């Protein structure tokens with residue numbers, strides 16, 4: 001099977017799944033789970049459970065998986081071999097088309113980065129799913145120029161980008177002016193970038209007249225930031241919920257974030273003291289590097305309102321932070337969405353900020369150019385929402401690294 005026909009097959013399967021009832025989706029998940037068992041039987045960490053129902057498998061924390069990738073692949077590769085492959089890819093060595101590819105993902109603050117392995121069939125599956133989830137069918141009939149403004153050239157796209165679709169990778173490490181010039185020269189029709197860079201590009205006045213579809217990923221984006229990007233670029237960004245553990249969800253055309261319930265079995269583990277959950281992720285399509293009951297760290301809340309788009313995948317509220325960054329205290333838990341709402345209700349999206357919570361106090365850091373009265377008001381709103389005194393500092397530097405963290409819990 002050629003890569004193009006694999007992509008088309010995955011696209012078609014996904015388009016079909018987007019119209020199925022919750023019951024049909026569940027049947028599809030069960031079939032995919034059965035088909036996955038031979039790969040699990042070749043995976044050292046899971047071989048003892050292969051053939052059993054999902055519930056019987058252990059729940060694994062990501063740190064444990066990252067400790068030994070050799071135990072978590074079905075290809076007989078050792079931890080050392082996989083790390084060497086990913087290092088080579090990061091150093092710019094291209095995996096041959098048709099070969100296994102490996103790479104490193106962005107780690108969020110405080111966590112180590114994750115290693116990702118994908119076979120050609122898995123890369124095709126990912127691209128087919130993404131195209132079906134993110135773009136209307138008619139968009140595939142046009143020539144598209146897709147700009148990926150991400151940390152590393154995503155291994156998943158390494159053999160796409162022929163025919164009608166051109167991919168251009170613009171590294172996140174590039175300076176803003178350089179990025180802006182590269183984007184204007186490429187004139188993408190589709191752009192994928194992290195929110196903090198989209199905001200910076202929008203503020204710098206980047207001109208992208210050919211842009212038809214705008215996506216953001218790899219870190220949370222708030223409601224205020226969305227409005228600001230939409231106002232400046234003339235196009236609202238849609239969120240892609242992607243982690244090293246897989247492609248977990250995406251916003252539909254109605255702007256609602258659906259979990260990828262057609263290819264993932266995501267269990268929701270309640271987070272004590274909050275209305276939210278953390279995801280326990282099983283990717284039913286990944287055989288090279290199985291993801292089975294992996295406990296993620298994002299803080300999720302369900303959105304019970306039905307979605308008019310017709311996809312039965314569960315809808316969650318925008319992801320705004322990690323479970324590890326929930327603030328604890330005598331007055332109970334304060335969640336990342338509550339903290340973002342309190343601060344940005346006053347500051348809006350135009351000013352950089354970071355809130356660091358401790359048991360009995362918190363610090364709100366804002367950019368030096370943030371107007372003092374507004375910063376004071378934001379600190380007061382945060383103090384009220386988080387029920388603790390807030391110290392204000394006007395010394396927050398530019399975001400460095402590839403991930404920003406607006407909400408941080410420092411009392412661990």
Ligand SMILES: [Zn+2]
Pocket residue numbers: 252253254255256258307308309310311
């Ligand atoms: Zn929808």
